[in-house]
Amino acid sequence: MYKILEKVDYSDDVYMQVIEAPAVAKAAQAGQFIVLRINEEGERIPLTIADFDRDKGTVTIVVQAVGKSTRHLQTLGAGDEIANFIGPLGIPSEIENFGTVVCAGGGVGVAPIYPIARELKKAGNKVISIVAARTRNLLLWEDKMNDVSDEVIVTTDDGSYGRKCLVTEPLKELCETGGVDLIYAIGPGIMMKFCCKTTEPYNVKTLVSLNSIMVDGTGMCGACRVSVGGETRFVCVDGPEFDGHQVNFDELMARQRQYLEQEKIANDLYMECRGDATCLT
């Protein structure tokens, strides 16, 4: 069992949890992910590592509640325990001094980009971060990104805070100005797709971190497969980071929709029964 030490709700459906998992924390590196399972009946959910503290033995995750499991997880707070917490998985980000790196995070994608930005900054890069959200109260970790960036640009789709535009607008401007050596774009599939479309004409390498459906997270099942440069790759062992210009995002997004029907059934049942453990039995 793994203990939840801290939990903060950022909005109705976005929350942060700090989990006690010393072995995972000890090995964790920027860019990696974990797989967790709440209880015996639970599914295995992959989540990118948002932060880790090797000395304290903790790993931080930031989650958007979208279905039954992530809603259930949101009801758990400090002192509660979850059954399994496995990781770190995936290949860590390659960190070196590239020069100037733009880190564009959309929605909860800001969380996983944070440790990457931090390591890039430590390695001597100039880090320009774009922190994007649909609206102001969904905006995440602006302060933390400030701490590890030379410059932070904030955007909201509705203009409730920062610039009123999509994340791609400042990204395009930065590419046009030139001098950008590497771009990281992490967020929903659609956001990463358009970030890559934006940067492609400028030939600036753009890395994305893919959030495909997974089961084991160790290369055993192939649930996470995605086409990159026309070849099938497993996100959990070959990634999660890939050259975004090579990724088939339409396929990725179609594959993410595979269980919508079942997710809805599970979610509806869960919402109906909330707080009533006997309801399902």
Added chain:
Amino acid sequence: MSDVDKNKGEKKVKKTSIPRTPIPEQSPKERAKNFEEVALGYTRDQALIEASRCLQCKKPKCVAGCPVGIDIPAFIQALADDDPAAAIAKLKETTSFPAVCGRVCPQEDQCEKLCILGRKHEPVAIGRLERYAADREAQNGEGARPEKAPKKGKHVGVVGSGPAGVTAAGELAKMGYGVTIYEALHKPGGVLVYGIPEFRLPKTIVQRECEYVESLGVEIKLDYVIGRTMTIDQMLENGHDAVFLANGAGLPSFLNIPGENFNGVYSANEFLTRANLMKAYRFPDYDTPIKVGKRVAVIGGGNVAMDAARTALRLGAEVHLIYRRSMEELPARKEEVHHAQEEGIEFHLLTNPVRIKGDQDGWVEEIEVIKMELGEPDAGGRRRPIPIEGSETMIPIDTVIVAVGTRANPLLTKSTKGLELNKWGNIVADEHTLQTSKEGVFAGGDIVTGAATVILAMGAGKIAARSIGRYLQGQPLLTPEEEEELKAAAEKAGVAAR
């Protein structure tokens, strides 16, 4: 014993006239709708009759057919004497998990194939008797605990809790070593728990076997991915005096045909893991979803393909099994093929998939297949299937399950320096000692041999434990007598080859 000898001539006549005792099974109609075990096991009377059929050969051929050399006549004699406890003790001298092997070993290609009775009649049902002995032990509660050697003060790390890892761990614990198994998944058992379905191998049996090795003092650390959570070098630096790699062959192969990434295409590993390990067949009581649709195509002809097909059937689908050679070459156990046919799985033999067609939302719609004919035998002696031009047809389908084998998973090996691999990525280990190119590291099971069988993996676990024990005592990995034996065997084989 002497009584038996005296009566031998008389009994022999009788023995051959007793037909092989069928094992009670759930009817095909009934079992197609549930996940309970298909075969129900012998009753005491049935076991007594079947055991009495054994001729108790002086030079038993069956033993030579067993990859681990179980003393088959001896355990069967104990059963014939109505002493299952003695039978299980005999079995456990050589196999750690008779309840598992009795259910999943391909006996028709091993021990039972060589049974003398099988020449003119039907062979003794060795596997079913093995299962009976093990099940009786389970029913009667705790079996006898083996004696443990005094603590040796050294510690071994085992990677993977499949049959190879668990067997080695149990043996090493009995020898007095401290043992920790590191398992990537959240449940121990390897393929036995994530791959082989409940209806063929109930998970409570696997759990019982794992609990048994824990009772010997073995620690099983779940959620631990070696190569990620900790490397092999870190294991060796942090208190493990030797390491046994038994991480299996878990990387699914795909066909590399167009359309394989459409929604509704599964690897058999994914499909079976969802169903078995994650219990998706009990969705929504369990959270993991699985999609079968109305019509399922399973590609392949091995045990894995049969398991996937029969699982899909139980989830309510009409199942089409597509295999590129003929029934004769079908590699799955005969019993499983028979069961699959009985349950209503449609076999498309000499048929090969060409491409998968999807709809505009990215879902599987049809699979295009081509008819095959068998040509000249290939290097392995199997006749190579050749496509018949112009014989393409489309089969409308909702789900495709690809069961065309697995390869070595590189996650662990890639993260380890100094570990020699062959060209397929399998770990190279000495055939007789299972020592690898890396000091203190041994390897066995599917990761060395490629996908094989449970009993071979267990055999490897035994050999590894023996080698590791000797390694930790600073002894040569093979005794002079063993060296001599191997030499003699090699020479004999050489003569035969010439």
